[in-house]
Amino acid sequence: MSIPAIEIQGVRKAFRRRERESGAPWWKTAPKEKVALHELFLTVEAGGVTGILGPNGSGKSTLIRILATLLTPDAGAAKVFGLDVVADAAQVRRHVNRVSVEASFFKELSPWENMLYASRLYGGGSSGTREQVSEILERLGLPLDTLDQPMKQLSRGQQQKVAIARSFLTAPSLLLMDEPTTGLDPRSKKEVQSMLEMLRAERDVTVLLCTHDLDEAAALCDRVLMMDNGRVLADGTAAELCEAHGGATLEDVFMRLTGKAFAEEEEMAEVAT
Amino acid sequence: MSALSRHSELNALFGFAERSMHSVRRYWVWEVVWLFYSMVSVLSIGFLASGLGTLGAANESFDLHRAQLYLLIGSLLWGFLSLVFMEAAFAIAWERWEGTIEYTFMAPIRRVTHLMGICLFAIGYGLVRTFVVLLVAIAMFKLDFSRADIGAAVAVLAASTVPLVGLAIFTSVLPMVSPQKGEQMSYAVQGFLLLVSGVYYPLSVLPMPLQVAGYASPLTYALDGMRQSLLNGATLVDDLPSIGILLGMGALMIPAGVWVFGWAEKRAKRLGLLKRSG
Numbered sequence: 001m002s003i004p005a006i007e008i009q010g011v012r013k014a015f016r017r018r019e020r021e022s023g024a025p026w027w028k029t030a031p032k033e034k035v036a037l038h039e040l041f042l043t044v045e046a047g048g049v050t051g052i053l054g055p056n057g058s059g060k061s062t063l064i065r066i067l068a069t070l071l072t073p074d075a076g077a078a079k080v081f082g083l084d085v086v087a088d089a090a091q092v093r094r095h096v097n098r099v100s101v102e103a104s105f106f107k108e109l110s111p112w113e114n115m116l117y118a119s120r121l122y123g124g125g126s127s128g129t130r131e132q133v134s135e136i137l138e139r140l141g142l143p144l145d146t147l148d149q150p151m152k153q154l155s156r157g158q159q160q161k162v163a164i165a166r167s168f169l170t171a172p173s174l175l176l177m178d179e180p181t182t183g184l185d186p187r188s189k190k191e192v193q194s195m196l197e198m199l200r201a202e203r204d205v206t207v208l209l210c211t212h213d214l215d216e217a218a219a220l221c222d223r224v225l226m227m228d229n230g231r232v233l234a235d236g237t238a239a240e241l242c243e244a245h246g247g248a249t250l251e252d253v254f255m256r257l258t259g260k261a262f263a264e265e266e267e268m269a270e271v272a273t
Numbered sequence: 274m275s276a277l278s279r280h281s282e283l284n285a286l287f288g289f290a291e292r293s294m295h296s297v298r299r300y301w302v303w304e305v306v307w308l309f310y311s312m313v314s315v316l317s318i319g320f321l322a323s324g325l326g327t328l329g330a331a332n333e334s335f336d337l338h339r340a341q342l343y344l345l346i347g348s349l350l351w352g353f354l355s356l357v358f359m360e361a362a363f364a365i366a367w368e369r370w371e372g373t374i375e376y377t378f379m380a381p382i383r384r385v386t387h388l389m390g391i392c393l394f395a396i397g398y399g400l401v402r403t404f405v406v407l408l409v410a411i412a413m414f415k416l417d418f419s420r421a422d423i424g425a426a427v428a429v430l431a432a433s434t435v436p437l438v439g440l441a442i443f444t445s446v447l448p449m450v451s452p453q454k455g456e457q458m459s460y461a462v463q464g465f466l467l468l469v470s471g472v473y474y475p476l477s478v479l480p481m482p483l484q485v486a487g488y489a490s491p492l493t494y495a496l497d498g499m500r501q502s503l504l505n506g507a508t509l510v511d512d513l514p515s516i517g518i519l520l521g522m523g524a525l526m527i528p529a530g531v532w533v534f535g536w537a538e539k540r541a542k543r544l545g546l547l548k549r550s551g
Contacts, residue, residue: 015545065545070375072542093381104372106292108299113292120288121380123281150299 003082005174005206006044006067010076013037013062013230036062038230039076044223046081046173049200049207051221053214053250059230060210061101064178067208068098080174097172101179103159107152111137111162114151115169122170129169136165139198141191157188164195175199177209181216189216196220214250226254233257285382289390290397293364297398308402311352315406318348318473319414338417339504345410346500347472350430353403354437354492355463360395361441362459366448375547384538385531391445392438418503425509426502432519433495439526440491442534449537452546466490471497491522 013036018029037059044050052060065071066078069089078085080092105114115133116126134144140161146154154162160180167175177196181189193216199205200220211217217224218238226234226241234241234257238250247253255261297304322341368374377387410416444462448455469476469483470492476484487493498515501507541547 062545065375065548068375068379070378070542070547071545072539090381090383093379096379098376098379100372100375102372104376106296106367106371106373109292109295113295117288117292117295118376118380120291121285121377121382123284123381125284 002046004043004079005046005081006042006208007079007082008040008042008063008076009078011037011040011063011066011073011078012075013059013066013071013073036230037066037073040230040232042225042232044206044208046206047204048222049196049209049220051217051224052208052210052227053212053217053224053254054210054227055212057229058227060227061178062230064098064100064176064208064210067174068096068176069093095173096176097167097170097174098176098178099160099163099167099180101182103156103163105151105159105162108150110148110150111142111154111165112147114162115166118166119169124169133165133169136168137161140165140195155188157184157191160184160188160192161195164192173205175205175207177207179210179212181211181213193220214254218250224250226250226257228254228258281381282383282386285380285386286390286393289387290394293360293391293394293398308405311356311402311406312409315345315348315352315410316413318344319410323414341414342416342504343500344473345414345416346503347496349403349407349410350433350492350496350499351467351472352406353399354466356399356402357392357395357437357441358444358459358463360398361391361445362447362456364391364395365445366456369448369452369547372548378538378547384535388442388445388531388534389438392441395441396434396437420506421503422506422508423502425507425512426499428509429495429498429502429512429515429519432498432516432523433491435523436491436519436526437523439523439530442527442530446530446534446537449534449541449546466492469493491519491526494518494522 014033015036016031016033019032020026020029040059040063052063054060062071066073066085067080069085069092072086081095083092083095085092105111106117109117112130112133116129119125119129134147137147138144142158142161142165146158151159151162164180180196181192184192196207196209197220199207209217209221222237224234224236224238224241225232234245234253236244241250241253242248245253245256247256251261319341322337322344325340326335326337365374368377444459446455447458447462451458465486469479469487470490471487472492476487476493479487494515498507498512498519501515502512
């Protein structure tokens with residue numbers, strides 16, 4: 001039996017901070033706890049694209065950060081290819097890379113300088129890397145004359161493509177994509193989605209795709225997990241979820257499970273954050 | 274550690290320095306401004322000594338040239354130290370600001386490689402900038418090093434970089450502990466070291482509690498050794514006690530700094546402080 005790409009057993013994560021009650025004096029604060037994940041259980045077999053669908057504040061990014069060894073769970077255990085994300089963090093990092101909603105780069109440096117830096121951190125060097133980077137960026141449809149321009153001069157869509165190229169450069173076995181198309185114009189969004197399809201077809205990589213785009217999840221994911229308030233509400237293929245919950249679309253499924261429209265939930269989460 | 278992983282760590286170490294060099298190249302106009310600032314700071318200390326002469330401090334027991342050299346050594350070494358401090362704290366704060374710190378922390382490298390990469394660049398860059406300022410100071414004040422043992426002074430400077438790496442790692446912890454105010458906190462640490470380390474005056478003029486703090490500062494021994502060699506011609510053998518103390522402090526401070534950084538990293542991962550919004 002093969003080792004699952006992701007195995008999560010009862011993971012819980014909460015964030016604590018001190019907050020002032022409305023009307024209380026400025027110096028009087030009380031500790032508040034916001035639970036991001038409630039005892040999550042999840043197994044993802046190697047290969048394919050698994051989508052995590054949920055509005056802002058549903059716990060998607062917290063889950064991604066735990067798997068990327070950037071957050072430690074309060075309870076439970078999370079494993080990547082059989083390696084514990086806390087005890088074996090160094091080994092987990094060899095398998096994982098992440099594309100986040102914000103294309104995080106040194107903005108004054110060029111895509112090439114940023115990619116070279118990433119390559120060095122993963123054991124690569126300058127020899128042959130430029131050719132590799134050019135090839136990846138060309139496939140992603142990024143003009144090569146942008147390679148030596150400062151990142152800040154690139155559009156948001158172009159920056160996101162460089163972020164995806166950076167994750168390809170390190171050849172991860174598990175690619176964590178945290179809302180990679182959020183905020184992109186329709187054309188850039190389409191290009192990133194095409195790239196994901198290409199990735200699914202060509203590479204031996206497991207993709208965990210967090211999104212709040214219902215159509216994107218339906219089109220790209222082999223399996224969809226629907227999350228809200230730190231809990232998994234539903235799990236299956238898009239067709240299975242629609243059938244099981246009697247909805248024509250994933251939006252209908254979400255509404256039936258939570259009693260709220262997805263867009264409405266998004267707005268509420270944005271107000272809360 | 275296998276040869277392959279040693280190669281990977283060295284590659285990453287170079288990667289941190291290379292990244293910072295690219296940054297210096299991109300921000301070259303600001304680097305010129307900072308170099309000008311360093312020069313102005315050191316030159317004003319040199320002129321302070323000249324000013325003391327005109328204010329009546331020059332008498333038979335007052336050696337103006339010696340006072341000038343004494344203050345300039347302090348000023349140059351302080352400029353070097355504060356630059357290394359600033360670079361180390363800024364490197365982490367910069368990564369937090371750009372949001373790249375999560376990517377750096379996700380990379381399969383040892384934290385000590387990351388920190389050493391930051392500190393080694395900061396020290397190399399600080400040395401180059403301090404050397405340029407030194408050349409300007411020599412030209413401006415016609416400094417006389419005929420009695421100095423330059424080799425011994427260089428040895429003290431080299432030894433002082435060891436505890437300096439430890440101090441710089443401690444400083445880089447601050448932006449991890451407090452994302453908003455950590456970088457500014459490093460200025461408070463710098464200010465205290467300036468007060469107690471005998472940068473511009475001998476430790477003996479300080480009240481006893483501050484003198485005790487001064488004896489715990491590696492900068493005190495670095496300054497003492499360099500002044501002995503540059504002002505009094507102390508040889509390498511004469512400087513061995515200072516060099517020994519500096520190396521001993523470094524041997525304690527580097528592992529302690531890495532340990533404290535590890536604690537701060539664990540805390541940040543527990544509290545969710547690594548993401549850009551803090």
